[in-house]
Amino acid sequence: MSDLLQMFRPKTKAQTTTLFAWALIAPAAIYMFLIVVWPLVETFRLSFTNSNLGTLIEGADYIGWANYEKALGGRKFPAIVNRTFYWMFLSVGLKIILGLIGATLLASNIRARGVIRALVMPPWIIPIAIGCFGWLWLYNGHFGLLSNFAEMIGLTDGPFSFLGYKQSAFYSAVVTDVWIGTPMVTLFFLAAMQGVPRDLYEAAYVDGASRWYRFRRITMPQIMPTVVTMALLSAIWTFNSFEIIWILTEGGPRGATTTLIIDTFKTAIFSYKFGAGATRAVLVVLILGVFSLIYLAVLGRVSKKFGYSGVAK
Amino acid sequence: MMDKYSLLHKIGIYVSIALFLTFMLLPFVEMFTASLRPLTHLFSRPDVPVGETMSFVDFISRFWSDKMSFQAYRDMWVTVPQLGRYIFNSVFLATAVTIFSMIFVIPAAYAYARFSFRGKSISLTLFLAVNMFSGAVLLIPLYKLLRMYGMLNTYWAMIIPGVAFLVPTGIWLLKSFLEKIPYELEEASFVDGASRLYTLRRVILPLAVPGLVVVGVAIFIGAYAQQFLFAITFNQDRDYMPLPAGIFEFIGYQRVLWNEMMAASLIGILPVLVIFLFMQKHLIAGLTSGAVKE
Numbered sequence: 340m341s342d343l344l345q346m347f348r349p350k351t352k353a354q355t356t357t358l359f360a361w362a363l364i365a366p367a368a369i370y371m372f373l374i375v376v377w378p379l380v381e382t383f384r385l386s387f388t389n390s391n392l393g394t395l396i397e398g399a400d401y402i403g404w405a406n407y408e409k410a411l412g413g414r415k416f417p418a419i420v421n422r423t424f425y426w427m428f429l430s431v432g433l434k435i436i437l438g439l440i441g442a443t444l445l446a447s448n449i450r451a452r453g454v455i456r457a458l459v460m461p462p463w464i465i466p467i468a469i470g471c472f473g474w475l476w477l478y479n480g481h482f483g484l485l486s487n488f489a490e491m492i493g494l495t496d497g498p499f500s501f502l503g504y505k506q507s508a509f510y511s512a513v514v515t516d517v518w519i520g521t522p523m524v525t526l527f528f529l530a531a532m533q534g535v536p537r538d539l540y541e542a543a544y545v546d547g548a549s550r551w552y553r554f555r556r557i558t559m560p561q562i563m564p565t566v567v568t569m570a571l572l573s574a575i576w577t578f579n580s581f582e583i584i585w586i587l588t589e590g591g592p593r594g595a596t597t598t599l600i601i602d603t604f605k606t607a608i609f610s611y612k613f614g615a616g617a618t619r620a621v622l623v624v625l626i627l628g629v630f631s632l633i634y635l636a637v638l639g640r641v642s643k644k645f646g647y648s649g650v651a652k
Numbered sequence: 653m654m655d656k657y658s659l660l661h662k663i664g665i666y667v668s669i670a671l672f673l674t675f676m677l678l679p680f681v682e683m684f685t686a687s688l689r690p691l692t693h694l695f696s697r698p699d700v701p702v703g704e705t706m707s708f709v710d711f712i713s714r715f716w717s718d719k720m721s722f723q724a725y726r727d728m729w730v731t732v733p734q735l736g737r738y739i740f741n742s743v744f745l746a747t748a749v750t751i752f753s754m755i756f757v758i759p760a761a762y763a764y765a766r767f768s769f770r771g772k773s774i775s776l777t778l779f780l781a782v783n784m785f786s787g788a789v790l791l792i793p794l795y796k797l798l799r800m801y802g803m804l805n806t807y808w809a810m811i812i813p814g815v816a817f818l819v820p821t822g823i824w825l826l827k828s829f830l831e832k833i834p835y836e837l838e839e840a841s842f843v844d845g846a847s848r849l850y851t852l853r854r855v856i857l858p859l860a861v862p863g864l865v866v867v868g869v870a871i872f873i874g875a876y877a878q879q880f881l882f883a884i885t886f887n888q889d890r891d892y893m894p895l896p897a898g899i900f901e902f903i904g905y906q907r908v909l910w911n912e913m914m915a916a917s918l919i920g921i922l923p924v925l926v927i928f929l930f931m932q933k934h935l936i937a938g939l940t941s942g943a944v945k946e
Contacts, residue, residue, distance in 0.1 A: 357769035359848060363759035364775065367819055370756055374816035375782050378793035385792060437672075444669050448655035449662075455669060457932050459676050464873050464928050465921040468880040468896035472917050473679035475903070476686055476910055482695060484682050484715060491711040518675065530940030572783075579786030582880050586900065600788045608885055613792045620789040627784050 379624070385617035392611035399614065406618035415594065423598040426513065427577045433517045434577075435570055438524030443554070445525070446532045456529070463522035471586040474515045478502050478587070505595035508588050512596050516583050520576070524569050531565035532558060567641045571634040575627060599623050680918075687915035688720040694910055725919070728912040734890050735916060738898035742879060743923060745807065745894050749814040749875035750868055756815070757822035757867065762852055764823065765830035766838070779820040787813055787881050798886055809886035810894065814878060818871050825870060828941055829863025830856070866938040869931050876924050895920040 386406055390399035410416055445456055462470055477483050480500025489495045501511045535558060543553050559566075581600050584590060590597035590605060597605070603623060607616020657665065686694060696714075729735055763769075764776055787794075794813055798804050803812070833856060841851040857864075879894035887893060893901075899920070902913045928935065 353769075356767050357771075360763040360767040360769040360772070363763035367756040367760040367779070367823065368775065371779065371782060371816060371819065374794070374813060375785065375790065378790040378797065379785070381793035381796075382790065390792075440668070441672050444665060444672060447665055448657070449665060449669070455673065456936075457929070458673055460928065460932070461680060461921075461925065462676055464877070464924050466877045466879060466896050466924075468900065469917045469921055470679060472899060472903075472913065473683040476914065477679055477682055482714075482910075484678075487706065487711055487714050491706045491708060518679070522676065526936060527940055530936075575784055579788065581786060581788050586880075600786060604788050604791070607792050608795075617792055620792070623789055624785065631781070631784055 382617045382620050382624075385614055386621045388614045388617075390613035390617070392613075402614070406615050410615065410618050410622070419594075419597055419599060419602050422509075422596075423578065423600075426509075426516075426598055427574055430513050430516045430520070430577045431570060431574045433513070434520045434524050434573055435566065437517065437521045438528050438569070439566075441521065441525035442528035442532055443558075445529050456526075459525055460522050462519050463526075467519055467582045468586055470519055471515060471583055474511075474518070475502075475587060478511055502588055503592060505592055508592055509595050512584050512587050515587060516577060516580055519583065520573055524573060527565055527569050528562060531562040535561040564638070564641050567638055571630075571637070575630065578623075578627060578630075599626075682715075683914045683918055685715055685720075687724050687911050687918060688722065689715075689717050689911055690719050690721070690723065691909065691911055693717045693719060724909075724911040724915040728909075728916050731909060731912055732898070732902070732916070734893070734898065737891065738893055738895040739920060741807075741892060741898075742876060742894040742896075742920065745810050745814070745879060746872050746876040748807065748811050749818065750872045752811065752815045753818045753822050753871050753875070754864070754868055756819050757826055757871075758857075758864070759852075760819075761823045761826035761830055762856065764827045765833075766835075776823075779823055782817070782820045787817060787878075791881075791885055795886065805887050805889040805892065807892055810879065810882045810892070813882050813886075814875055817878065818874050821874070822867055822871050825938065826860075826863060826867045829867065829938065830860055832863075833859050862934070863938070866931070866934050869927060869935060870939065873924050873928065 385399075387401050387403060388399035389402045389405075441459065445452060445459070449455075477485050478501035480486050480498045480503060483501070485501060486495070486499045489499055490497065499507075502508045539557050539561070540553055543557060548556070578598075579600055580598075581604065584596050584598060584601050585604070588596045590601040599619065600623065603616055603619040606612050606619055610616075732738075760779075764772065790813070795804070798809050798812070803809050837855055837859070838851050841855045842848075846854070880896045880900070883894050883897035884900065887897070890898070895916070899913060899916055902908060902916075
């Protein structure tokens with residue numbers, strides 16, 4: 340029998356295997372090439388042109404680095420980049436903290452855990468846009484629940500339009516983003532926590548370690564790779580987040596919630612400046628690329644330190 | 653012993669859970685009560701004399717009314733005659749995206765789960781790298797591409813980019829399911845003289861059905877959730893609009909009928925909520941399997 344099996348896995352078959360595997364992957368690979376890779380290259384090319392609605396027919400001209408000089412040299416641009424990073428770090432930080440709290444609560448030995456876990460999920464599984472419609476009403480200055488609640492507890496003396504002022508609009512968008520992102524983070528942290536071997540806790544308990552100590556010295560190190568992975572994935576998604584801001588504020592008031600993605604969309608689609616929009620898209624890709632390299636480096640170090648990679652590839 | 657809590661601890665845990673759930677569910681509760689309230693009540697404010705703060709009773713009267721009814725759920729079909737069409741479009745688009753995605757995902761995931769070959773890890777990494785990009789970065793060339801093939805303002809305008817952003821995750825998820833099917837079964841099939849494709853079809857696929865269902869449902873939920881950006885950029889035709897884009901148009905109206913808008917939104921999330929409810933256990937286990945130490 341084993342001799343027979345050997346016949347089917349000889350070394351000479353390595354090449355046929357490679358060929359067969361690639362034949363299976365080819366449809367997906369070709370599709371991704373057409374819909375993602377080629378447009379990416381095309382975006383890069385467009386970023387050096389003056390392409391706009393008018394040039395769609397007669398063709399655009401190459402204008403060198405002019406789009407980049409204009410974008411990077413513009414007065415607004417540094418503010419937009421700063422805002423994007425602030426948006427990302429604040430929102431991801433809150434998601435991680437809330438996710439850790441939520442997962443710890445759900446991992447504790449309480450009744451109806453399954454039901455509670457299911458109740459946490461809806462913000463994640465429903466269409467983002469629809470969740471945002473709900474928040475739009477919640478933030479309504481005259482008739483929304485939040486404004487009236489603030490008035491009742493004496494925080495404000497009258498209607499307060501959360502999305503009407505620069506600062507409050509920004510933080511309101513952050514809250515909505517955290518609301519959408521927290522369930523997934525919670526779920527993954529919970530799964531990681533439940534994967535921690537129980538005997539570790541029992542040993543620590545016997546030695547008299549407090550709950551907080553056990554969390555700090557057992558849970559945290561054990562789930563660290565998952566935390567790092569989720570933080571970085573979540574950072575990428577938050578950086579790219581479009582719908583939330585677009586539905587709540589369309590980047591306003593007066594640009595207070597305009598992140599790089601919103602700026603790209605506004606320039607390219609709303610103002611039909613395809614070239615200038617492409618330049619912003621390229622900058623987004625570059626920033627995310629650098630970010631991902633840092634991610635891989637950090638994950639490598641974390642894996643080394645804790646002995647396995649957070650989310651298995 | 654270790655899992656016993658003191659009374660104080662217990663209270664703390666339940667209060668924290670209540671707060672956590674309040675944050676997660678408040679928008680839904682508010683959407684629901686808003687959908688029940690008549691417009692006149694929706695747009696009323698209690699008379700609070702100047703200089704006085706709103707009392708708790710006033711506050712509650714803002715959100716609770718005797719005149720609550722399901723009227724908005726009837727009226728919305730009249731106000732927005734295409735509403736039924738929007739809902740159909742949403743479900744149709746998500747289904748189409750799921751089917752097309754699976755066609756690409758199944759063979760690729762099988763290859764990654766079963767064979768070691770040249771370029772395996774690098775190509776898998778490249779697939780996953782797609783998750784880094786938002787559709788917003790690719791909008792301009794995609795717009796040109798769809799325009800070139802006359803696919804703007806059709807279902808294709810939303811299906812084609814939609815599939816691209818779900819395939820990588822799909823491959824990754826299904827791969828981890830397929831890896832759990834013992835290799836010996838395939839060997840036995842080969843020994844009996846079956847071809848690789850025959851083995852994939854007749855041995856692996858039947859065993860992989862639970863995994864396929866979970867991945868399919870995950871892709872469906874993802875496809876249902878992402879129907880906004882591509883819909884508002886590549887499609888102006890109301891006949892093909894998915895629900896989120898359709899509801900978004902409500903907001904542009906002179907007078908926003910919030911109760912009907914909230915009712916339509918809640919109806920719109922019903923399909924995914926129901927699917928999630930039935931599939932929750934398998935979905936959560938499947939999605940998070942990677943996060944658990946093996």
